[in-house]
Amino acid sequence: MERQMLEGKVAIITGASYGMGRTMAELFAEEGAAVVLTARGAEKLNEAVEAIKAKGGRAIGVVADVCSTEDTKRVFSSALEAFGDVDILINNAGIGEQKLIDETDDDWMLYVMNTNLGGPMRYIREALKIFLPKNDGVIINISSVNGTRPFCGATYTSTKGALNTLTKNVAMRLVDTNIRCNAVAPGATITPAHLANKAGEQPGGAKMLAYSGHYVYFPGPECQCIDQAYACLYLASKMGRAVRGQVLQVCNGAFL
Numbered sequence: 001m002e003r004q005m006l007e008g009k010v011a012i013i014t015g016a017s018y019g020m021g022r023t024m025a026e027l028f029a030e031e032g033a034a035v036v037l038t039a040r041g042a043e044k045l046n047e048a049v050e051a052i053k054a055k056g057g058r059a060i061g062v063v064a065d066v067c068s069t070e071d072t073k074r075v076f077s078s079a080l081e082a083f084g085d086v087d088i089l090i091n092n093a094g095i096g097e098q099k100l101i102d103e104t105d106d107d108w109m110l111y112v113m114n115t116n117l118g119g120p121m122r123y124i125r126e127a128l129k130i131f132l133p134k135n136d137g138v139i140i141n142i143s144s145v146n147g148t149r150p151f152c153g154a155t156y157t158s159t160k161g162a163l164n165t166l167t168k169n170v171a172m173r174l175v176d177t178n179i180r181c182n183a184v185a186p187g188a189t190i191t192p193a194h195l196a197n198k199a200g201e202q203p204g205g206a207k208m209l210a211y212s213g214h215y216v217y218f219p220g221p222e223c224q225c226i227d228q229a230y231a232c233l234y235l236a237s238k239m240g241r242a243v244r245g246q247v248l249q250v251c252n253g254a255f256l
Helices: 019-030 042-054 069-083 106-134 154-173 192-198 208-214 225-236
Strands: 010-013 034-039 058-063 088-091 137-142 179-186 247-250
Touching: 010 019, 010 069, 019 034, 019 042, 019 058, 019 088, 019 225, 034 042, 034 069, 042 058, 058 069, 069 106, 088 106, 088 225, 106 137, 106 154, 106 179, 137 154, 137 225, 154 179, 179 225, 225 247
Parallel strands: 010 034, 010 088, 034 058, 088 137, 137 179, 179 247
Antiparallel strands: none
């Protein structure tokens, strides 16, 4: 029998009730990992967990908000209680938006920043309490092509650029350890959020999309959620053992 790439590992994946996060959880479970899925809504989260279990995978769901420090601690304590360890963290939860800078008020700005940047910082901080003592672990931040080509909302793009910087900063902190920190930067990927964005249904509508023509863009097939999950599997497995502080862009060559 072929050995599974994540056999014996435990992974926490935020924002895992649908879209990319759920696909990552399903793939990691297929590759032998026990997965801890988090999301703010219980119904879809429970559906995702049960779907993994139905295929023989090991999974639990923890309803949690990445903006909450107490929720973050509870996710990790739940993982330890259920599976005894944590080996992999994927910071996938985030808010997409298209608000122009002149339409961005303080409350919205702080909410998006607290989710898209504050969430990963909280989870990384908590993960290192487990990773550093055993000198082992993997951190993967889900960024965006917007981290370098900021054509979506002002706050969203700023948080993704900051997340890229955080990825490198954490990798520098961990350079003399066996703990790796990298990021995956998806391009257009078919998810409910992406479809809403194309339809102008994200907060801020579609005004900011009009400015995307200022960027060199090579339109091709949109990515599938599994494409982003495969990139995470590469970074989480031994295949990515020498990769540190990198932002792996997965966009089908649309943004070169």
